[in-house]
Amino acid sequence: MEISTKMKALKTAPARFIEEAVKEFVRTSPLNRLPFNPDCTIFDEPLIGFADGDDAIFTEYKNIIAPTHLTPREALAKAYGEEPADLPEHLSVISWILPIAARTRESNRRETRIPTRLWAHTRWYGEKFNDALRNHLVQLLTEMDYRAVAPVLQPYFRVDTNSRGPYSNWSERHIAYAAGLGTFSLSDGFITERGIAHRCGSVVTDLVLPATAKKGDNPxxxxxxxxxxxxxxxxxxxxxEAITEKGHDKVQCSKYQRENIGYLLKEYEVGVAGCGLCQVKVPCEFTNPAKKVKKSGKQPQSV
Ligand code: B12
Ligand code: SF4
Ligand code: SF4
Incomplete structure (x- = not known):
């Protein structure tokens, strides 16, 4: 599509234009295929949500996560060498969920100790695809003269560690929560309408997009x-043994992956293998299980 045609489509219906751009890339990019199983798609059709870049929750994340967690305004300003206050009045965040294909989920369901090759390849090559999608959106927006940045691809992106385990300065799940795409869970995973077995990503831009309504304020x-x-x-x-009724122990989870799964890197020929057994063979694997409870009219008991 010519730039002028793209600009016209974007100006007429910006949300639809972005949603379609993300969906089309997922549908057509050869990178959304596993190199050793080219007939195997890595991710199914994505979910897409938008957040107002100045939503108060982004400032709250400085308390919930860490003071180093960037607001969208800070993330965009840092990338462009500008002052946050000098950026346009309205910023938006585009967030997406990439549901993991059934074949991969089903393979991991059969495992009890280590991830399958399909799951590990989804972790490794799937994140390469996720990066390509981040770059694709940034390019699409910048060639139409909007500012755009994928914070996790910036040199300023960091993963630090405190006594509770690793945490980053741009948490994709917290961004997805702000964009109304789902909630957190006992296992820490992010449960969307398409479940918990997914990867997610985001881009900040000065294109004005309508914020997706959050479904309630319970995280x-x-x-x-x-x-x-x-x-x-x-x-x-x-x-x-990283999950208990108290929640997910990130230190224990990292330790299990380091000590028990490390040997798979060579065997599966990947840089990271993941684990994700907690994301399959569970009621939240590929659907939002709480929706059924609400539909059946059963009242949640107090916790
Ligand atoms: C560091 C990291 C890890 C660490 C720590 C995980 C963690 N929970 O933070 C380790 C190595 C353990 C890990 C493991 C895995 N990871 Co990881 N990891 C990351 C990374 C790089 C940063 C995460 C981060 O910044 N966390 C910040 C901390 C503070 O988050 P947190 O502790 O979960 O936050 C809790 C509090 O904030 C709390 N909370 C308390 N009060 C309130 C109030 C409000 C209002 C809100 C909203 C929240 C809240 O809610 C949260 C959940 O309990 C992200 C990529 C990214 N840039 O986001 C991927 C990411 C989180 N990992 C991902 C995945 C898939 C995995 C694995 C399944 C591995 C695999 N691929 O097989 C496992 C799953 C472990 C689990 N049970 O969650 C996905 C998550 C997808 C999903 N379905 O949720 C991500 C987003 C990568 C991606 N691009 O998709 N990971
Ligand atoms: S919490 Fe960590 S170690 Fe446990 S199943 Fe999930 S990813 Fe694996
Ligand atoms: S398996 Fe059950 S308890 Fe665990 S995150 Fe999913 S819905 Fe919550």
């Missing part, structure tokens, strides 16, 4: 443990 509303204590499936699925 754990999609997890059955917090809805009515009816589920603890992820606790039993975790081979590293």
């Amino acid at each position: 754990y509303a999609n997890c059955l443990f917090y809805v009515n204590r009816s589920c603890r499936a992820c606790i039993a699925r975790c081979p590293g």
Whole structure:
């Protein structure tokens, strides 16, 4: 499509234009295929949400995550060498969820200690695809003269560690929460309408987009443990004993992956293998399980 045609489509319906751009890239990019199983798509159709770049929750993340967590305004300003206050009045965040294909999820369901090759390849090559999608959106927006940045691809992106484990200065799940795409859970995973087995990403821009309405203000509303204590499936699925009724122990999870899965890097020929057993063979694997509870009219018990 010519730039002028793209600009016209973008100006007429910006949200639809961006949604379609993300979906088309997922549908057509050869990078959304596993190199050793080219008939195997890595991710299914994405979910897309938008947040107002100055939503108050981004400042709250400085308390919830760490003072180093960037607001969208800071992330965009830093990338362009500008002052946050000098950027346009309205900024937007585009957030997406890439649901993991059924074949890969099903393979990991059969495992009890280590991830399958398909899962590990999804972690490794899937994140390369996710990066390509980040770059694709940034290019699309900047060639139409908007500012745009994928914070995790910037030199300023960092993962630090404190006593509770690793944390970054741009948490894709917290961005997805701000964009109304789902909630957190007992296992820490982010449960969307397409479940917990996914990867996610985001781009900040000065294109004005309508913020997606948040579905309630409870950051754990999609997890059955917090809805009515009816589920603890992820606790039993975790081979590293990293999940309890108190939540997810990031230090223990990292330790299990380092000590028990490290040898797979050579075997599977990847730089990171992941684990993700807590994300499959659980009620939240590919759907929002709390939706069914709400539909059935059962009242959540107090926790
Ligand atoms: C560091 C890291 C890890 C660390 C720590 C994980 C963690 N929980 O933070 C380790 C190595 C353990 C890890 C493991 C895995 N990871 Co990881 N990891 C990251 C990374 C790079 C940064 C995460 C981060 O910044 N966390 C910040 C801390 C503070 O988050 P947190 O502790 O979960 O936050 C809690 C509090 O904020 C709390 N909270 C308390 N009060 C309030 C109030 C409000 C209002 C809100 C909103 C929240 C809140 O809610 C959260 C959940 O309990 C991201 C990529 C990225 N840039 O985001 C991927 C990412 C989180 N990982 C991902 C994945 C898929 C995995 C694995 C499944 C590995 C795999 N691929 O097989 C496992 C899953 C472990 C698990 N059970 O969650 C996905 C998550 C997808 C999903 N479904 O949720 C991400 C987003 C990568 C991606 N681009 O998709 N990961
Ligand atoms: S398996 Fe159950 S308790 Fe664990 S995150 Fe999913 S819904 Fe929540
Ligand atoms: S919590 Fe960590 S160690 Fe446990 S199943 Fe999930 S990814 Fe694996």
